[in-house]
Amino acid sequence: MASAAHAQRPAHVPADRVVDLDIYAPPSMDEGYHEAWAKVQAANPPLVWTPRNEGHWVALGGDILAEVQSGWEQFSSRVIVLPKSIGELHGLIPTTIDPPEHRPYRKLLNDNLKPSAVRGLQGQVREVARDLIARFRDRGHCDFTEEYARIFPIRIFLAMVGLPESDADNIRLWAESMTRPEPEIPFDEARQAFFDYLDPIIRARRDEPGEDMLSAMLSADMGGRSLDHDEALALCTQVLIAGVDTVVNFLGFVMLALARKPSVRARLRDNPSGMLAATNELFRRFGLVTIAREVREDVVFHGMELKQGDMIAIPTVVHGLDPQANPDPLSLDFARSRPRHSTFGSGPHMCPGQELARSEVAITLEEWLSAIPDFEVAPESDLTCKPGIVGKITRLCLQWSTS
Numbered sequence: 001m002a003s004a005a006h007a008q009r010p011a012h013v014p015a016d017r018v019v020d021l022d023i024y025a026p027p028s029m030d031e032g033y034h035e036a037w038a039k040v041q042a043a044n045p046p047l048v049w050t051p052r053n054e055g056h057w058v059a060l061g062g063d064i065l066a067e068v069q070s071g072w073e074q075f076s077s078r079v080i081v082l083p084k085s086i087g088e089l090h091g092l093i094p095t096t097i098d099p100p101e102h103r104p105y106r107k108l109l110n111d112n113l114k115p116s117a118v119r120g121l122q123g124q125v126r127e128v129a130r131d132l133i134a135r136f137r138d139r140g141h142c143d144f145t146e147e148y149a150r151i152f153p154i155r156i157f158l159a160m161v162g163l164p165e166s167d168a169d170n171i172r173l174w175a176e177s178m179t180r181p182e183p184e185i186p187f188d189e190a191r192q193a194f195f196d197y198l199d200p201i202i203r204a205r206r207d208e209p210g211e212d213m214l215s216a217m218l219s220a221d222m223g224g225r226s227l228d229h230d231e232a233l234a235l236c237t238q239v240l241i242a243g244v245d246t247v248v249n250f251l252g253f254v255m256l257a258l259a260r261k262p263s264v265r266a267r268l269r270d271n272p273s274g275m276l277a278a279t280n281e282l283f284r285r286f287g288l289v290t291i292a293r294e295v296r297e298d299v300v301f302h303g304m305e306l307k308q309g310d311m312i313a314i315p316t317v318v319h320g321l322d323p324q325a326n327p328d329p330l331s332l333d334f335a336r337s338r339p340r341h342s343t344f345g346s347g348p349h350m351c352p353g354q355e356l357a358r359s360e361v362a363i364t365l366e367e368w369l370s371a372i373p374d375f376e377v378a379p380e381s382d383l384t385c386k387p388g389i390v391g392k393i394t395r396l397c398l399q400w401s402t403s
């Protein structure tokens with residue numbers, strides 16, 4: 001996905017706004033994904049232009065980022081992945097559709113992922129968390145990435161859409177190939193693999209609907225019609241990608257912080273009833289999705305001339321880490337009065353899965369801290385951070401005393 005090739009600075013970009021920044025490999029990544037982005041933000045103006053990845057703007061100020069992300073009248077979602085030549089292939093629904101066409105698809109997602117629907121899933125989420133933790137609790141160590149994070153959200157998800165757990169490995173491979181700079185299989189092949197996999201499933205659910213979310217989406221009323229087959233393929237693929245890689249990697253960042261900070265563990269352990277509220281500070285601190293928008297018409301924006309077709313990267317991580325939005329942003333402060341962030345985005349495309357994500361994280365923490373109150377990073381870990389559309393830690397292993 002990333003391209004080392006440099007684009008030429010276009011005439012409308014002032015030379016003093018040019019920064020050599022690869023959004024898929026920001027400098028100082030060895031200090032941590034969030035620390036690296038905080039440094040980039042502190043060292044540069046709030047809106048810069050980079051020649052990397054075919055040349056594009058990058059919103060680094062929290063407020064500017066939120067403005068770009070939600071301002072669909074000026075900034076289109078037609079292409080949301082950089083470099084633009086790859087993003088043009090994306091075509092998933094509803095992420096690459098602007099309002100007003102976006103609205104019926106969005107209603108369908110909101111109806112299926114609304115808080116009452118998520119509350120109905122909580123028992124199942126807790127059961128999966130308990131089952132996974134019980135597999136390694138008495139061993140005193142685990143590969144958290146492989147034995148928990150990569151399994152947990154996908155098991156819940158497959159149950160929601162009524163698909164067998166044996167499909168998890170393939171779905172993970174294709175989802176990761178569509179969100180990583182150096183994919184195991186090329187972006188368009190991964191997308192096609194998703195379509196080939198979903199094609200017979202969608203046809204079968206149309207003929208014989210079940211009680212699952214996939215069947216509900218296929219039969220939903222979209223203003224006098226239902227989703228056609230191609231729309232269903234693009235929408236289901238998007239939901240599968242969006243709901244998996246994000247939760248997997250967010251949990252990695254959170255558990256690394258907890259392993260390193262006994263005071264944070266104690267704070268969460270001592271307030272189990274406040275876990276759901278506490279997740280908001282965790283989501284502020286550990287933003288991890290980097291997407292983009294396309295400029296619709298020539299416009300002057302925060303003093304910069306933007307031309308139709310210019311791309312603007314929105315690394316959502318920088319909003320929560322902006323000291324102007326959140327004082328002392330690298331500290332986890334559960335008493336922070338109003339954590340401000342864009343971890344779930346903002347505007348018409350704001351994440352419809354956020355209730356489910358919050359619930360998955362809160363339940364993981366409740367169950368984990370009750371079974372394993374204290375733990376630390378194990379030496380087998382590889383804490384190298386890998387950026388992509390979704391940031392990640394390569395491999396987090398944890399250990400604890402069983403006595």
Ligand code: HEM
Binds near residue numbers: 345
């Ligand atoms: C840590 C967890 C998660 C994070 C950080 C996250 C983040 C985001 C962000 C930033 C967007 C906005 C994209 C844009 O503006 O173009 C988004 C959209 C989306 N998310 Fe999430 N997400 C998470 C979990 C989930 C889950 C669990 C699901 C589904 C079950 C989900 C489904 C979606 C979908 C379908 C969209 C597209 C919405 C649209 O275009 O209208 N996400 N997510």
